[in-house]
Amino acid sequence: MKHIDVTCAIIEKDTHILIAQRSESMSMPLKWEFPGGKIQAGEPASDSIIREIREELCLDIRILAPLPPSTHQYPNLQVTLHPFVCTPTSNTITLTEHADHQWLSVDEVLTYDLAEADIPVLQSYRVYKQQEKGKHQIKALIYTT
Numbered sequence: 001m002k003h004i005d006v007t008c009a010i011i012e013k014d015t016h017i018l019i020a021q022r023s024e025s026m027s028m029p030l031k032w033e034f035p036g037g038k039i040q041a042g043e044p045a046s047d048s049i050i051r052e053i054r055e056e057l058c059l060d061i062r063i064l065a066p067l068p069p070s071t072h073q074y075p076n077l078q079v080t081l082h083p084f085v086c087t088p089t090s091n092t093i094t095l096t097e098h099a100d101h102q103w104l105s106v107d108e109v110l111t112y113d114l115a116e117a118d119i120p121v122l123q124s125y126r127v128y129k130q131q132e133k134g135k136h137q138i139k140a141l142i143y144t145t
């Protein structure tokens with residue numbers, strides 16, 4: 001069974017995150033995903049995601065946090081996704097491979113036809129956001145007491 005390691009970016013802007021639609025000529029045509037791609041031999045995952053987002057979206061990003069890797073078994077392929085929560089550091093998106101992109105709330109993302117491997121990634125992103133919210137509440141408590 002073929003196994004690949006793939007980085008993907010959950011790019012945040014305000015309260016929305018970006019998903020991209022795979023083109024008809026890609027594998028898993030027209031599925032929606034977090035943009036990214038295969039990690040090259042010897043390449044750190046954090047370098048891979050910055051390279052992939054530059055190549056696919058012509059966008060510069062800064063990594064805010066890694067999320068836990070998640071492995072999914074497709075019928076003929078095993079994919080381990082290495083997700084990173086990111087913020088854009090440049091303004092314009094130009095798609096070089098994908099058919100479309102959308103900025104959406106997490107609830108809206110769930111209504112799109114996502115690649116199956118991305119569902120657990122979205123769940124860990126929800127957990128991450130809850131933890132971040134908790135940290136901010138603790139900080140606010142410390143500064144107001």
Ligand SMILES: Nc1nc2c([nH]c(=O)n2[C@H]2C[C@H](O)[C@@H](COP(=O)(O)OP(=O)(O)OP(=O)(O)O)O2)c(=O)[nH]1
Nearest residue numbers: 006008026027033034035036037038079115117118
């Ligand atoms: N980039 C990305 N790929 C994903 C996600 N979820 C998911 O199952 N995949 C799969 C789709 C592809 O099989 C693989 C990523 O490889 P890739 O983006 O380099 O795809 P590709 O079309 O170049 O691959 P290939 O089949 O042409 O070799 O991982 C995701 O959120 N982001």
